[in-house]
Amino acid sequence: MRRTERGQGSDPSEGLNRAIQRTIFGAVIIAGIVLFVLWRTDNPRVEQMRLTLMDAVLPSMGWVTEPLAVMTEIARDYEAVVDIYEQNRALRREIQRLHAWRETARQLEEENAQLRALNNLNQPPRTTFVTGDIIADSGGPFRESALVNVGARDGVVDGSAAVDGVGLVGRVSGVGERASRILLLTDFSSRIPVILKPRGRRAVLAGDGTPAPRLEFLDASEQVKPGDLVKTSGDGGVFPPDIPVGRVIVTPSQEWRVVLLSDYSRLEFVRLLRYRPDTRIDRPGGLVLPDGAARDPRPAERLGAGGTGRPPALTE
Amino acid sequence: MSAGRETGLRRALRMAALAGFGLLAVTLEAAPLGLSPAAVTSPDLVFCIVAHWALRVPGAAPVLLVFALGLARDLLTDLPVGLGALGLVFAAEWLKTRRALLARQPFVLEWLAVAAAAAAMAAALWLAVLLSLAQPPFAAALARHTAATILVYPLVTACLGWVLGIGSLRDLPRAAGEAR
Numbered sequence: 001m002r003r004t005e006r007g008q009g010s011d012p013s014e015g016l017n018r019a020i021q022r023t024i025f026g027a028v029i030i031a032g033i034v035l036f037v038l039w040r041t042d043n044p045r046v047e048q049m050r051l052t053l054m055d056a057v058l059p060s061m062g063w064v065t066e067p068l069a070v071m072t073e074i075a076r077d078y079e080a081v082v083d084i085y086e087q088n089r090a091l092r093r094e095i096q097r098l099h100a101w102r103e104t105a106r107q108l109e110e111e112n113a114q115l116r117a118l119n120n121l122n123q124p125p126r127t128t129f130v131t132g133d134i135i136a137d138s139g140g141p142f143r144e145s146a147l148v149n150v151g152a153r154d155g156v157v158d159g160s161a162a163v164d165g166v167g168l169v170g171r172v173s174g175v176g177e178r179a180s181r182i183l184l185l186t187d188f189s190s191r192i193p194v195i196l197k198p199r200g201r202r203a204v205l206a207g208d209g210t211p212a213p214r215l216e217f218l219d220a221s222e223q224v225k226p227g228d229l230v231k232t233s234g235d236g237g238v239f240p241p242d243i244p245v246g247r248v249i250v251t252p253s254q255e256w257r258v259v260l261l262s263d264y265s266r267l268e269f270v271r272l273l274r275y276r277p278d279t280r281i282d283r284p285g286g287l288v289l290p291d292g293a294a295r296d297p298r299p300a301e302r303l304g305a306g307g308t309g310r311p312p313a314l315t316e
Numbered sequence: 317m318s319a320g321r322e323t324g325l326r327r328a329l330r331m332a333a334l335a336g337f338g339l340l341a342v343t344l345e346a347a348p349l350g351l352s353p354a355a356v357t358s359p360d361l362v363f364c365i366v367a368h369w370a371l372r373v374p375g376a377a378p379v380l381l382v383f384a385l386g387l388a389r390d391l392l393t394d395l396p397v398g399l400g401a402l403g404l405v406f407a408a409e410w411l412k413t414r415r416a417l418l419a420r421q422p423f424v425l426e427w428l429a430v431a432a433a434a435a436a437m438a439a440a441l442w443l444a445v446l447l448s449l450a451q452p453p454f455a456a457a458l459a460r461h462t463a464a465t466i467l468v469y470p471l472v473t474a475c476l477g478w479v480l481g482i483g484s485l486r487d488l489p490r491a492a493g494e495a496r
Binding site for chain 1: 340343344345346347348357358360378379380383387388391392393394395396397398399400401402405409441444445448449450451452453454457458460461
């Protein structure tokens, strides 16, 4: 039937048809290359495009992704359902034990607040958060990322830390009106400044597509031991300090890696932290000159302007 | 005249079906089924659907529609934008040219052709990402993804054949392979 339809067309119209198709094909190739170059060179603009599309299709996507996610969860929890009675009993025992701990924690919190007040300590601002549901992940092996259903209207900003109940998951790298994208710690382009406790060694946690990211730029690695706790250092002012990330391990090839605390396979909700550092050093300090060599007649006041000088009455 | 209009309507319906199934496939691919790099790799369902259309009703899989689907997939599932869409377009066009050869042949040959297209597309994507000085994914992860795509193709074809009534290529006359 198709052949008869084509057969009706005369040669000139057939030729014109082919020319149009060829032009469209060429235009599509050019558009693809231009988009790819734009993606490589100007990622934020493409990211904005991505999230605008996401905002548009988000309500309809939920119809498909949510039942699927629920089915996966059911399949995953099937084994747990089998011994649910035993689990229930264990949980009841744990709740009883935790009740006692909650009272202790309350008392300690009050005591801590009183002591801090006595000490006149300048506390960092309280970090607030917004919780989002993971609605999509990157389908292919090119990226390790996820989309959550909270965005700019919920106060999410680019760079916010994403955590689950236990530890750091990633950071926000693209905010739409109603959705934002989280770059997971395992992605190739993820780099997070971390600190290793208890020794306080600093390093950069670099994702490389494996479940356990690598530790780079580790200073004094002889002081680091497998099992050390890895936390965010807060360097750079993007993440709040002291978010737990994972535990250090050493691979057979003597590479330092981190086993993440957050369980990516069971991730359903994430908290996106709204954090603004309260103090920021944005300029170098003034010169501290020896006594007598100072040209300025009032050196104490100059130092005071930098925020480091003591009041003259206290100096000897 | 009315026959021509009927054919045009059928073509439009099949294009709409491709768009619908393609978008459904994108959504399925994006569904969060495990975020860990060690999680089960989801197959490239959009490629399977486009390959099915390109081999059976190539007239209803125009370049622009395939490119638009590829672009939606790139944007929603975080692939290199534009590159995934181009790969899909090239794979579909290559499969269209193989159609005449595959008509009235056993399904295994069609499967082999689709597997070759999927593997070539994945290799080209990997190479293009490498040449653009970005970090390409692990070859093993990409191979797993491609293998999942190839394995799932017969299933997708069977489902689409059952739903849409566009059956096996064996039912097509050999000459129909030349029609576009």
